[in-house]
Amino acid sequence: MFSRTFARSLTHTRPSASLSRACLFYTTEAAPATPQLLVRIKADVKDAMRSRDKERLAVVKGILSDLTYLEKSPQAPAQVTDSVIQILVQKSIKRRQESVQSFQSAGRADQAAQELKEIEMLKVYLPQAMTEQEIEDEVRRVVKEQGATGPKDLGKVMKELGSLDPAKAPKKTVSELVKKVLGSL
Known part of the structure; x- marks a missing residue:
């Protein structure tokens, strides 16, 4: 039924070009771990759908x-990382808070209420933020550790406080408190 040459060509085929190209992308590096918050957000998309x-x-x-x-x-x-995603969520909340102010000044209470509702939905993805008092206590500890004597030591103190999670302690708040504490020395 089959010719001999056709039968031989079936047994002596070369790997297809697509298979050899697929081998080029093989790597031994481990894939980076998926942030847990990203997994949670994707699951929430499915639940909402x-x-x-x-x-x-x-x-x-x-x-x-x-x-x-x-x-x-x-x-x-x-x-x-989770921290990067949390910072994105914080920025999104900030944009909505600005929108709320705009809508309220324009007399659009319905739109402002919608934005406030969305803010509450976004806050679910944020960790418990540090209070200003907790941040100030941390600043005072670092100032004491570093032996800072005044505003000229701002960079040294801020560098040490860089280990604080920006999702829990916004850098703007930390900076303001560092200036306040160093200004009072």
Whole structure:
């Protein structure tokens, strides 16, 4: 039925070009671990889709959109961590708070209420923030450790406080408290 040459060509075939190209992408490096917050956000997208909650779905997809935009930007971090995602969520909350103020000044209470609702949906993804008192206590500890004597030591103290998680202690608040503490010395 088959010709002999056709039967031989079936047994002596070379690997396809697509298979050899696929081997080029093989690597022995371990893939970076997926941040737990990203896993949670993706699960929330699925839950919102199943429950047909369009508002929550739009908010959560917005976070994923912001993350994708960040990954493609030139100032993208080397690795996406929970802290990076939390900072994105904080920025999103800040944008909505500014919108609330704009809507309230324009007399659009319905739109302001919608933005406040979205802010509450986003706060679920943030860790418990440090209070100003806790941040100030940490600043005072570092100032004492470093032997800082005045505002000229601002850089030294801020460098030491760089280990604080920016999602829990916003850098702007930390900076203001450092200036306040060093100014009182």
